[in-house]
Amino acid sequence: MNLEVIWNEYRASLKAFLHSNVSNPDDVDDLLQEILIKTYHNLSEVKETKKVKSWLFQVANNSIIDFYRKRAKGKDLTQDELWYTEGGMTxxxxxxxxxxxxxxxxxxxxxxxxxxxxxxxxxxxxxxxxxxxxxxxxxxxxxxxxxxxxxxxxxxxxxxxxxxxxxxxxxxxxxxxxxx
Structure with a gap:
């Protein structure tokens, strides 16, 4: 499995997924870079190419959870940071x-x-x-x-x-x- 091919295929979908869950575009870019690094280090764990997409989105979901956990430590979240309360349009x-x-x-x-x-x-x-x-x-x-x-x-x-x-x-x- 080639990292560059996989990243080219799923990058846009991952970014859209991140945008739907994180309100700040700069944070989305940071998370996307973090997911790329995790993919680089751990792609060899995925044994079947059919499972790459679901694995990538699980990595993305876990990254989002970690992102909000880090944000919650030491400060109160503002309304703007709570993506799940926004009635944002697609x-x-x-x-x-x-x-x-x-x-x-x-x-x-x-x-x-x-x-x-x-x-x-x-x-x-x-x-x-x-x-x-x-x-x-x-x-x-x-x-x-x-x-x-x-x-x-x-x-x-x-x-x-x-x-x-x-x-x-x-x-x-x-x-x-x-x-x-």
């Missing part, structure tokens, strides 16, 4: 407020198509039949429209995407995005 929930304005920024026909398919849940086949077009043509148009919308997101935010294309984190490029 990355997808935070970005969801931008979807409708970005769709509306597209040309009318593309906005109508994405609204029907992605917002209202109409199947692509139904939409193609209803609008008298070939299904393969519609699939291509949907993909191009989604790509345009992705570009609008990228103009507004710096997206961190994992190896499977899932958004793990984002950072606004400016204080006020013109779209959302």
């Amino acid at each position: 990355v997808h929930q935070q970005l969801s407020t931008c979807i409708l304005p970005f769709i509306q920024a597209l040309p009318d026909d593309e906005a109508d198509m994405l609204t029907s398919i992605d917002i209202h849940g109409q199947s692509q086949k139904e939409y193609a039949e209803k609008n008298g077009m070939k299904y393969s043509t519609l699939k291509s148009r949907v993909q191009k429209s989604r790509d345009k919308m992705t570009m609008l997101f990228k103009e507004c935010c710096e997206l961190s995407i994992d190896s499977r294309g899932n958004i793990m984190d984002f950072q606004a490029k400016s204080k006020r995005c013109k779209q959302c």
